[in-house]
Amino acid sequence: xxxxxQLSITQTMYFQVEIPFPAEFPMFTSFSSQSAFVNRPAxxxxxxxxxPEKLAESLLSVAPxxxxxxxxxxxxxxxNENAYKAMFIWYRNKERGHNIPSDEDxxxxxxxxxxxxxxxxxxxxxxGFHGRTxxxxxxxxxxxxxxxxxxxxxxxxxxxxxxxxxxxxxTRENAQEEARCLEEVEDLIVQWRQKGRPVAxxxxxxxxxxxGDNHATPDFFKKLRNIARKHGSAFHVDEVQTGxxxxxxxxxxxxxxxxxxxxxxxxxKKMLTGGFYHKDELQADKAYRIFNTWMGDPSKNLFLAxxxxxxxxxxxxxxxxxxxxxxxxxxxxxxxxYPNLLSSARGQGTFCAIDIRDDATRNSIILKAxxxxxxxxxxxxxxxxxxxxxxxxxxxxxxFLNVFSDVLAEHN
Amino acid sequence: xxxxxQLSITQTMYFQVEIPFPAEFPMFTSFSSQSAFVNRPAxxxxxxxxxPEKLAESLLSVAPxxxxxxxxxxxxxxxNENAYKAMFIWYRNKERGHNIPSDEDxxxxxxxxxxxxxxxxxxxxxxGFHGRTxxxxxxxxxxxxxxxxxxxxxxxxxxxxxxxxxxxxxTRENAQEEARCLEEVEDLIVQWRQKGRPVAxxxxxxxxxxxGDNHATPDFFKKLRNIARKHGSAFHVDEVQTGxxxxxxxxxxxxxxxxxxxxxxxxxKKMLTGGFYHKDELQADKAYRIFNTWMGDPSKNLFLAxxxxxxxxxxxxxxxxxxxxxxxxxxxxxxxxYPNLLSSARGQGTFCAIDIRDDATRNSIILKAxxxxxxxxxxxxxxxxxxxxxxxxxxxxxxFLNVFSDVLAEHN
Numbered sequence: 001x002x003x004x005x006q007l008s009i010t011q012t013m014y015f016q017v018e019i020p021f022p023a024e025f026p027m028f029t030s031f032s033s034q035s036a037f038v039n040r041p042a043x044x045x046x047x048x049x050x051x052p053e054k055l056a057e058s059l060l061s062v063a064p065x066x067x068x069x070x071x072x073x074x075x076x077x078x079x080n081e082n083a084y085k086a087m088f089i090w091y092r093n094k095e096r097g098h099n100i101p102s103d104e105d106x107x108x109x110x111x112x113x114x115x116x117x118x119x120x121x122x123x124x125x126x127x128g129f130h131g132r133t134x135x136x137x138x139x140x141x142x143x144x145x146x147x148x149x150x151x152x153x154x155x156x157x158x159x160x161x162x163x164x165x166x167x168x169x170x171t172r173e174n175a176q177e178e179a180r181c182l183e184e185v186e187d188l189i190v191q192w193r194q195k196g197r198p199v200a201x202x203x204x205x206x207x208x209x210x211x212g213d214n215h216a217t218p219d220f221f222k223k224l225r226n227i228a229r230k231h232g233s234a235f236h237v238d239e240v241q242t243g244x245x246x247x248x249x250x251x252x253x254x255x256x257x258x259x260x261x262x263x264x265x266x267x268x269k270k271m272l273t274g275g276f277y278h279k280d281e282l283q284a285d286k287a288y289r290i291f292n293t294w295m296g297d298p299s300k301n302l303f304l305a306x307x308x309x310x311x312x313x314x315x316x317x318x319x320x321x322x323x324x325x326x327x328x329x330x331x332x333x334x335x336x337x338y339p340n341l342l343s344s345a346r347g348q349g350t351f352c353a354i355d356i357r358d359d360a361t362r363n364s365i366i367l368k369a370x371x372x373x374x375x376x377x378x379x380x381x382x383x384x385x386x387x388x389x390x391x392x393x394x395x396x397x398x399x400f401l402n403v404f405s406d407v408l409a410e411h412n
Numbered sequence: 413x414x415x416x417x418q419l420s421i422t423q424t425m426y427f428q429v430e431i432p433f434p435a436e437f438p439m440f441t442s443f444s445s446q447s448a449f450v451n452r453p454a455x456x457x458x459x460x461x462x463x464p465e466k467l468a469e470s471l472l473s474v475a476p477x478x479x480x481x482x483x484x485x486x487x488x489x490x491x492n493e494n495a496y497k498a499m500f501i502w503y504r505n506k507e508r509g510h511n512i513p514s515d516e517d518x519x520x521x522x523x524x525x526x527x528x529x530x531x532x533x534x535x536x537x538x539x540g541f542h543g544r545t546x547x548x549x550x551x552x553x554x555x556x557x558x559x560x561x562x563x564x565x566x567x568x569x570x571x572x573x574x575x576x577x578x579x580x581x582x583t584r585e586n587a588q589e590e591a592r593c594l595e596e597v598e599d600l601i602v603q604w605r606q607k608g609r610p611v612a613x614x615x616x617x618x619x620x621x622x623x624g625d626n627h628a629t630p631d632f633f634k635k636l637r638n639i640a641r642k643h644g645s646a647f648h649v650d651e652v653q654t655g656x657x658x659x660x661x662x663x664x665x666x667x668x669x670x671x672x673x674x675x676x677x678x679x680x681k682k683m684l685t686g687g688f689y690h691k692d693e694l695q696a697d698k699a700y701r702i703f704n705t706w707m708g709d710p711s712k713n714l715f716l717a718x719x720x721x722x723x724x725x726x727x728x729x730x731x732x733x734x735x736x737x738x739x740x741x742x743x744x745x746x747x748x749x750y751p752n753l754l755s756s757a758r759g760q761g762t763f764c765a766i767d768i769r770d771d772a773t774r775n776s777i778i779l780k781a782x783x784x785x786x787x788x789x790x791x792x793x794x795x796x797x798x799x800x801x802x803x804x805x806x807x808x809x810x811x812f813l814n815v816f817s818d819v820l821a822e823h824n
Contacts, residue, residue, distance in 0.1 A: 037449065038715070040684055074686075075486035075706055077493070081545040085562055092561040106556045110538075112564035116556070120563050126522075132704055133493040134547030144518045144528070145700050149504040150497055151532050151565065152524035269705060272452055274486075288557050292544055293681060294487055297709070303450070 036299045043072065043295040044288075051298060058305040062250050063277055064265045065258070072275040072296030076240045076268030077131035080203070082290050083264045083276045084135050087201035087234040088120050089284050094232070098285075120200040121155040121192055123185065123233070127211030127380075128160065130203055130238050139203050142211040142380075156188035156199060160208055161216045165344040166332075178220040182227065189231045201234040201264075202227075206252035209241035212380020213353030215346055218256040225261065234282065237262040244270030245311055245390050248321035248349030255348060272307065273300035316390040323394050324349040327386065330401040338408055344383075352386040353379065361411055368407045374400060448711045455484065455707040456700075463710060470717040474662050475689055476677045477670070484687040484708030488652040488680030489543035492615070494702050495676045495688045496547050499613035499646040500532050501696050506644070510697075532612040533567040533604055535597065535645070539623030539792075540572065542615055542650050551615050554623040554792075568600035568611060572620055573628045577758040578744075590632040594639065601643045613646040613676075614639075618664035621653035624792020625765030627758055630668040637673065646694065649674040656682030657723055657802050660733035660761030667760060684719065685712035728802040735806050736761040739798065742813040750820055756795075764798040765791065773823055780819045786812060 041048060048054075059070045071086075073079040102115075109116025124130065124139035131137065132146055138153040140146055161178045164170035189199045204224065208214035228235040242252035244267070253261045266276040273296050284290045311317065324347060331345035331354050344355040356362035359382050366376045366384065379385040388396065453460060460466075471482045483498075485491040513528075521528025536542065536551035543549065544558055550565040552558055573590045576582035601611045616636065620626035640647040654664035656679070665673045678688040685708050696702045723729065736759060743757035743766050756767040768774035774794045781788050791797040800808065 089561045109556050109559040117564035133545045144521050147521040149501045152529035
């Protein structure tokens with residue numbers, strides 16, 4: 001394998017492959033790259049000279065529809081925390097009619113009091129995961145172990161649709177379930193406004209990942225986006241897990257087919273750096289409002305630019321779509337073969353999952369697979385999630401299904 | 413200059429010097445290092461094989477007194493957020509008598525409600541700066557621009573001593589001021605307990621940096637540490653700005669001369685990676701409670717290990733102490749020369765500051781100095797802070813004082 005494959009392989013969190021690459025690997029021999037590795041700049045005040053170009057080559061070359069701005073951050077949690085702050089700032093500026101803050105705003109915020117620190121909220125969904133710092137954690141509702149013992153905010157939590165799979169076989173029931181959840185979203189927005197804690201933003205994953213690979217239809221997301229618009233809340237799509245190509249599109253929200261899918265899209269993981277894209281109006285009105293010392297790490301943009309080159313040159317999104325279809329087909333077959341063990345196979349691209357009879361069996365399957373050389377992860381209460389790298393091809397699918405089938409036979 | 417100087421120089425946020433280093437620089441040619449650069453592991457679940465050794469060589473070789481554990485993080489805010497979480501978890505485990513959480517704990521935390529998300533608080537100080545994510549921001553009180561429009565927590569905020577400089581000339585008044593602040597701390601702890609929002613931890617900087625380079629005496633910190641112990645609150649020393657050698661000791665809290673200075677010490681910036689040290693009892697009782705995907709970046713430990721080698725080999729802490737004394741002496745002289753312009757010169761090591769007549773003059777001095785090739789930063793309302801790199805020697809002090817003196821002459 002070549003050095004480029006090495007880069008693509010490291011995009012996944014579930015493979016760590018040590019493959020030698022050539023000593024003349026240009027990333028380590030060009031002076032400007034070496035400088036980017038050794039120097040860790042305070043990006044917000046002293047970016048390297050070529051930083052805008054590097055952003056154009058890397059992050060901005062894959063900007064979501066309607067967004068030409070990006071803010072880098074060092075990790076996924078910081079990305080979402082700062083995205084929330086951008087939404088709060090935007091919302092309060094609207095409320096103030098874009099006038100300058102009052103003296104009371106300025107003095108009360110210093111001691112954590114309203115109106116300077118306003119009673120605003122972010123609406124999130126049960127089963128969602130958006131990180132573990134205290135702002136993010138107030139919108140995370142996937143497992144108690146993440147949240148226990150940490151103080152939180154009184155923010156609204158809506159139900160995420162619990163759909164039946166395959167989605168296309170249960171369209172009527174699924175549409176009803178989605179309508180129920182959307183109605184609840186609107187009720188919560190009204191309730192929290194009445195409580196004096198308006199919803200400044202809605203945050204959602206295109207596929208609830210940590211919470212159990214829960215899908216919803218494009219129709220659900222379109223209607224939700226419209227509800228946000230109608231009530232003056234910003235719409236934040238968290239693509240930390242789903243972004244980077246694994247669903248067969250670069251961003252999972254592209255499957256919704258919308259020109260204006262979101263006000264903010266956050267990312268991390270496969271993107272090798274954290275950060276968020278945003279629409280022009282979500283730009284903070286003053287410097288130093290969205291800011292910290294490092295604001296990311298420019299050396300990661302160099303890696304990302306290389307990864308994007310490989311994705312394009314090798315048509316990896318098409319490959320992901322192809323191997324994802326084969327993977328899901330294989331999971332359907334295994335589900336037919338082991339109806340007491342498996343259910344609800346689902347996925348988009350290679351971002352697939354399947355439910356296992358119970359938690360204990362799920363964990364045993366993950367351990368047995370590991371002993372046979374396949375790293376799987378759990379999500380939700382009793383699901384297994386599949387997160388292969390972008391270089392996972394059809395023949396890898398067959399290799400995997402053989403191993404998985406053997407492991408399942410031991411558990412039937 | 414050699415490559416090693418390059419590393420030391422990049423430790424500061426205020427110099428960006430591009431000096432070529434040899435192509436055979438071992439960091440980029442050894443296989444294991446290249447692997448550390450290219451692979452970005454999910455450290456919490458798949459650390460590189462040699463990660464414990466690398467931590468022993470780097471972060472653990474400079475662990476504060478009484479601490480043998482370290483948790484790496486990707487940035488300063490995440491370091492403090494997770495340190496706060498560690499204090500909340502520790503505090504609740506004490507309250508529960510180390511019994512397992514109740515069903516009510518587990519279910520209520522999923523919807524942000526108490527007792528699972530308890531009403532606990534962190535006591536912080538007016539003028540403190542601890543980061544900009546939402547938990548950190550609730551303890552940051554240095555400038556309104558950081559906090560405006562972001563919802564916050566009702567947590568206690570104590571006054572930080574406003575001392576007169578040089579400290580040794582005003583011992584009696586300063587001791588009174590410190591006693592006043594300590595009394596207020598105890599009052600707030602009692603008040604917040606009565607409000608049903610007990611203080612799980614106290615967070616403080618050894619020198620309030622962003623807030624204006626505000627110093628307090630070792631006696632103040634010793635008594636504060638005792639107050640924390642007496643009331644069962646954890647004591648968190650935030651060394652994000654002060655750590656890494658710039659005060660002449662590796663950690664600024666070493667100037668207090670205590671065997672048990674803190675329960676938690678957080679760091680970032682000069683350490684090239686974020687994270688926090690902690691005492692054994694602050695270790696979370698279960699895996700995945702203090703956790704995220706990246707939890708830092710092991711390639712930064714390689715750089716830190718090299719930086720520490722240079723610090724030791726070149727006795728840079730002694731150099732900092734020596735050039736710091738010369739710098740402070742020079743500032744005292746300029747203050748005598750320009751009594752209407754300058755006041756309150758203060759510092760430890762090269763971590764120095766001086767107050768300027770007013771905000772506008774301060775900003776003008778910073779700009780003029782920049783035009784003469786010296787990068788200075790502001791802090792507080794009207795202070796200039798000096799933050800040279802560890803390789804800043806006595807002859808650099810004289811070069812700097814010459815330039816600074818010229819700039820001051822233009823403003824007198």
